[in-house]
Amino acid sequence: MTRISAVSLSLLTHPSPVGRDADGMISVGTPGEGHAVVVRIRTDDGAEGCHVEDDVMVVDQLRADPGIVTDVVAPALLGEDPAYRERIWQRLARLQRLHLTRLHDRIIAVVDIALWDLVGRMLNSPVHSLLGTYRDTVPAYASTMMGETAGPLSTPEGFADFAEQCAERGFQAFKLHTWAPLASGDADWRRDALACEEVRERVGGRLRLMLDPWHFYDREDALRLGRVIEDLDFFWYEEPMTEASPDSYVWLCDRLDVPVTGPEIAAGGIRTRADWIVRGACDIARAGVLDIGGITPMVKCAALCEALNVPLTLHLGGVASLHLLAAMPINGWYYERGLLHPDLDLDAVPPWLGRPVEVMSADGLMAIPDGPGLGCDFDSDFLAAHEQILGVTTEPPTRVRT
Template sequence: MKITKVETFQVDWSGEGLPGGQDRPAGRKGPRSAFVRIETDDGLFGMGEASPMQGGLASLVIIAQDMAPALIGADPLDHAILLDTLMHKCIKLGPEGAMTGALAALDTALWDLKGKALGQPIYKLLGGAWRKQMPCYASIGGNAWRTVDEVLAVVERRVEKEKPAAVKIRWDGDRTRQDVDIAGDIRKAAAVRKLLGDDFVLGFDANNGYSIGGAMRVGRALEDLGYTWFEEPVQHYHISAMGEVAQRLDITVSAGEQTYTLQGLKDLINAGVRMVQPDITKMGGITGLMQCAAIAHAHGVELVPHQTQPSLGHLANLHVLSTLIHLSKPVELADGWERAGAIFENPSEPKNGLFTVPDAPGLGAVFDQSELQRRSVPISI
């Protein structure tokens, strides 16, 4: 079996009637995901997804220009050697950011291909699933711009619709400013607690919005309100500051969605962070997330991956999480997850608050090929 083609493209999640996004007004682009497809000489293919920041365009260009030529003619079962070679070939582009996202997409595509070649779902190739169903938590963004009543309305709507095991309210504020409205943030957190009751599991994602002092003030309030975790209270690149907040608060402080390497994850843990949240579309794909799981297990910290992509990244995430013996938190279900349903014949969506891991070979994705083609935007270099 040899690789014959590596194709990179975006998937346009805009409204109906937009074939490839081409009839959108000039200069405007809707949300897009970054996909890669690897084909072999025996007719099999594997699909992967890169981090979608700015549509994942940088990662896709790196794949198309710098990585794909080295994969043509290679045996896809030489998976680890191929990706380690590409990482060191392109190391001066990273090792963090777009290059790591590119490797994550290729890694997932190669696992998908391997599962199809062997006729097995990925979780079987990883050693088997401890569980085939996992509860979701509703990750609700945009609350920096909402009033208290607006926050409550969207939380109530999501809980009623999705039946999640937990809710995380996210701020998504202006990252160039800190401590903008601490008192208002605490009021919103208190209102959500009152709405959902004392026993409902709640998380608070500050999206890097506070100084150390601001984070301490909000964190103490969250402790009093019975919140379970406090996500990225300070800027992610201030690892020592993140660790200081984590060590001074009783509430579990989490971080890591903007961490791209195992070394970076290790640094967060050594700083004192007790819950790490790497993203499979950034952190080396399936192979990288399994390595993160081993590091987290060895240090006795929780692994709760960040996952806002409702399609291939989400499926890959489910396969990995199903294999973990100690899964301490539900699986993230972010805003706008319905958008991916159009391209799948078997969209992965929560049923009564539960995700089910697919049993079909590879990732288990079955595509509506005509819809996927309609929404595809090729990458030319």
């Protein structure tokens, strides 16, 4: 029987056209170094699964605390048959009880994704085939960077200009991330409303529109903004209040016709999504591969939503999301491409890839990767030049965990 014999964690550092602004948001106004982490899982017969993740929360956590992978996660995998993905995931979920501040769902997610890549490569099968393929393409929506204090996305007109640019590229839908001044808290729902009105006027019926605004409006301001976009026939309304209060979302859903989607980052995985659905705190469920701990729990989340006849939108792009959307028979509607900005190449390929995995047609359809595992073809020269090993954990391959 094949056994996991090594788990490694590395850091990639490379020049990047984006950085972070004073609020910690991704920004083109602060270019500098970009970072990503690389998780590899190897077996005693030489197979390897790999996932590269550039999510800032994952990168920040693992740069500061690589030991959570090398000292806590890796021992839970070593000696296991990689086909036992559910058993491994449940073990990691239980370990969270002892490592509440370190082993959050996004860390489990990157390990789970690498494990699925490993099994797919071992079986010479794409991950979506392992899940059960439903479709070969999925429409994409353009997901903008947050509103800026200066630059193309600093005005309602700038958002409208970008919406026109995205429509010309072939996107079928457009989501505004309006202004989110986390440091100052100086948010204004009226400015968000003006941006939505300007975008609607420009792109009309060419694009479906969504809004993800400031996340800390009170109930009344969230309702005021919701009524504006309801009149503008927006497709969904996302996270206008803190998700720590599901009751506030029940209140909001009861008063709006525009569909409210959530929760996005609330802890609790599929159990929290089930609770929100049953309580009526969302009209459309929302979850992401990173948000709830990987591909393994996302399969359950999709089944939950199918059973309750509730659509499910996926938070964040990434190759794992493409595979999941390919296997979802319920309304997942769109793949989220972002975060996008007028000054960036909309089709830029991450430097660690030898060929793109995000391939969008002229009419806005994303191709589903068809190579083994996740289907990523890595640039070995780039990795050799930019990869720093943070830790490798091994054990003798003869060890059998009972």
